[in-house]
Amino acid sequence: MALIEVEKHEVEEEQKPEPVRVRGLPFFPHFLLREVVVMCLIAGGLIMLASIYPAGLLKPADPFDTPSPIYPEWYFLYVFGFLKFWTWDLGPIPAKMIGVTVPMVLWYGLLILVPFIDRNPSSDIRKRKVAVTLGVIVLIGILYFTYFSIVHH
């Protein structure tokens, strides 16, 4: 695959404009070709999965017949898991309210604020011990609550 060097002119200060060489794959046609190959692989994988495991369809909805167990989509399992896990009232706040608020409102609130909470300018993983540790803990937590929701059904 042809690697080329593309010239870029820096428009900085009164220094003599030295061309900065960016090593990379030109978008067209080389990079695009690779992308198309990857896309074909993914599309093929999806068609294969769909043929082997077709989307299911149970009995028609019946409001008077509660089936058991009921599972939500896998990416919401951790919410259910946390709701089942948290059974302690905190003062006047009932346990259920905490169980609902923490994995939805608090979790997404914190997630959106990540760049404004983490003011460490380094993107070197060795200099970001706190952020990486917290990330791993949260990840393990979500996996644990997902597991919890499946086991305690």
Next chain:
Amino acid sequence: MTLNDKIYKWLDDRFKLSELLPPIVKHPAPLNVVSNPLYCLGGTAFLCFLILVITGIFLAMYYKPTPAEAYKSVEHIMTAVPMGSLIRSVHHWAANTMIAAVMLHMMRIYFMGAYKKPRELNWVVGISLLLITTTFGFSGYLLPWDQLAFWATKIGTGIAGSIPVIGGYISLILVGGNDIGAETLTRFFAIHVMILPIAIATLLGLHFMMVRIQGISGRL
């Protein structure tokens, strides 16, 4: 002069293609992006989105969002419509893959610290895209109107309804009444095929524009 050259010249005379195209076509993809497969995740999610749009349009041609017809129409898609079962199953798998890809993409950004200055706002847009993607999944779950769809939505809207202060309103907006019924189904259908697609297309545009302006974050 071949036909291609003529078409190009005709367009070039009108839209200045020779000035417009080179920055796009010759723009280099940085080597670290080319060599590390972790950088595929965002693109995978976007590809899944495109597949979902196409299969979703086909499904919408046969689907009927009323309690009496919904289940029957999905059954019809699965058994009678040519390729219907394949289209619905690809829609199902592309949806799950998209959510997984979006989550893994977010984890890559987090652990590589790629959300730091100047990319804070793109992280915020990215989290909104994650929220929209999971809401897509939640709203699509009800549409087949089978037992799983009905009861999972009952519990899901119940949980959303017990969020303090705003929960009651969220639940009322989603369910459209006290119980899950025809109102809920048409609401979820409208959310799934009208509101969320417009929202996600807008935010995806912003997401990609910011990447284009700021470039992809440097090495690990």
